[in-house]
Amino acid sequence: MPLVKSRAISLKSYRLGETSKVVVCYTRDYGKVRLVAKGARKGGGRLGAALEPMQVSGVVFYLRQERDLLLVSQADVERQWPELRRDMVRMAYAGAALELTDALVSEREPDPGLFDLLESALDRAAGAPPSSLDAVLWRFELSLASALGYAPELARCAVCAGAPEGGVSFAAGRGGIVCGDCLAEEPGARPLSDSAARLLASMSTPAGEIPSEPGSAVPDADIPAVVRDEISETLMGFLEEHAGRELKLKSLDFLAQIRRTGRHPVESEQVESEQENEG
């Protein structure tokens, strides 16, 4: 029963019995694992505090291949971002990255590069200018797709490989954009505005490479809300195509609510408790 140590980011947690909780973590060395933190619900304690979301911790746990739940023996906070706790909008962007990782990544498939991407996404969500937060999430989504082996084709037509000139659509099932000539073959494709098509193309990278930051042709602050929505929906639709199901992310619902109403709909305590929800 080897005791192992890894850096870890908590993705979500749910209760286990009266006093313990299961924390689903993405660890740098062992991938996504389910860790049992005994006594973490009873007053929290150091273990519970170190396994809160929105931070990086060093965790020590018993690795047993045949077990679904792994017992934590020690956890210490290594890196925190107070901005993410103070600012609910930033927290929601970071939360979306955590939720997507949980939804799309299989358990126990280590990928240190993906761990670093997730840590970097939290860091960017905490520190990027407010107008760049959408782009932080878009780049994380593209990086995640790339790490999982299905980076979309954003610069050339996914059907004929031609450089499209106007009238570009996005075909999630095809894995990227399609030109006007090939559109007839992809009736379900979503037409893109020229601005959205240009922005997506600017985030394109050769297969297997991680989108650089900042990589957009347009300063983030100048991207109109309607184009932001277009890109956000296009990328989510693409990830859902790969997930094979609708991804209902609480963080994105919350952000959509803010967009609609122009203000924060709930107090921060409620959002923090949402992170603790079962699921």
Ligand SMILES: [Zn+2]
């Ligand atoms: Zn084409």
